[in-house]
Amino acid sequence: MNFDIIRTGRAILHVTDLDKSRAFYEALGFIETASDDKNLFLRGIEEHNHHSLLLKKAETPVVEVISYKVRSEEDLDRLAAFFEKQGTKVKWMEKGSQEAVGRALRIQDVSGLPVEFYAEMEPAERLLQKYHLHKGAKVQRIDHFNCMVPDVEKAYNYYINELGFSCSEYTAGEEEKIWAAWLHRKPSVHDVAYMNGFGPRLHHVGFWLKDPMNLIDGCDVLASMGYGNAIERGPGRHGLSNAMFLYLRDPDGHRVELYNGDYLTSDPDFKPVRWDLDDPMRQTFWGHEAPDSWFEEASEVLDVHSNEKVKGSEPTLKKRKPTFVT
Template identity: 40%
Template sequence: MLPTANPTPPFVITRASHVVLAVTDLARSRDFYRDVVGLVVTEETGDTVYLRGLEESAHHSLVLERADAAAALRIGLRVRTDADIAAAERWCADRGLVHERVHRAHQGPTLRFRDAVGTHLELTSSMDLVPRKMQCFDEFTSGAPQRLDHFQVVSHDVQTATGFWSELGMRLAEFTAKDGTDELWGSWMEVKGNTHDLVFTNGRGPRLHHFAYTVPDASSLLHAADVAGALGFGEEIDRGPGRHGISNALFLYLRDPDQHRVELFTTHYQFIDLEDEPIRWDLSNARRAQLWGMPASRRWFFEASEFPGEPVREPLLQASPQTLEDYLGVH
């Protein structure tokens, strides 16, 4: 059976909040996210850069930290209050999950932990506030990303991951299952009323596949692609433009100088009403991946950012997706 969301979770998650990446060339990565993607630089220190989307009032949604090796350090979720942090800490302790309270600059109480499939996360209840730039149209550059929306994590066990987060109140908005069964290959889970805050897809994991920002409209995606080409990052367009079947989003995926993947997208829909049922996609239905557009490349399917020190496990389910190379007959 499909997992169902716990209507009374032990603590209240409100949205995807921020992502922390280890990068090997801090200045080059800053320039990529500022100039190619279009994010706003909030603050720079000697070894850290904080960035945000144009409509965000929180101090950061992307943190770049200088390191010797690239990695996805953590993905961040917001909870409603400080009391939710305390409740999450008790909940992790009761279940024997690795966790710790930490001090993070510009964040309120923050709790780090690993979920049931090894994803590295942190929860925070607040952030320092900064001015929104959503009407500073003279500062809109490249894709003009508005706000962080979701994460996609590659997991060796999508069923366990989905059950874990369902217990914490996340609702399944869409899912991919093997034809004729409820064997989960992918789950799109939400708490804020659109199609996803946290996605798990089948593969070698845990690894961060991508994090995603909304953009104002379809033309912003094309402009971002043009800017990427003009600034020498045309070959780092990893997929798209195109339209997904799942979530109905128009999309463009880019790879940064350390090969972390970021998505720019627009036009997904509301999933708010409690009687709404999740949309099922059979594994054999190719329209789930793209309603139109070319298939994804091998690297889009098989490459992702590892969490430091976390063993990567082979997936419980085996698949051979059709790639762009297969479509073109390139081997």
């Protein structure tokens, strides 16, 4: 494997009302880097790149792409050659075709998800010590994607064996079939998770907070501004990953997770943690169950070549509530 994927980079979501979206994400503490009448570029307090979340005005809320940062331009060329050798069609986004991002390539991955790889993004001021600008949940940085796919083992095998991801934790059921998996490139629990369900769809984008109290701050600010019904689940602690969590729905229904407190996975002798599908603590360490919406609802995705919605399919494993994924 001769390419280096660094980490989760950015998400591009289509929204129907930029003003409503701006008010919601600013309440959480996101920083606006730039905007116009069709685009809103947001980043976290500690991020030194132009954005990690791009909201585009559209008639229908949908996911345009989820993106990973690679180390160099050469890595993009190597990835393109790798995909083309496999028969995967590559779409190049030339430098200048996207604001703030250099040359990038997009594919429809093995699960049908729209995935982008890029090496270059314009810098932005890191606001880590500009404490007077910190507000809401004080969102620090993008952390991971969670994707609902019909065949988790297919995604698991491809991203580990072909793209060099590693597994931190997974959930297995009968005959050791994998129902959910947490995969990473950076040395934390995950850059992407896959959960069993109707898909491909994006379940949520996770953003890192500096401490658990910021979850509470986020809830208080949202409630005081009339966004209480945006809180879907939590605050709580995951069994899987051991992290604190809060799940929210933005004005278009896109789900975001505020996340804090997982652990280091960089040691070469780290062994993936196995959870049994019937272990009640896998869902939430404290025991409270997720609402049905958490298992059933997710954001539809676009085809990177046709810009049409990708048609979903039912999961290959027998229907039951998917395992809890962070």
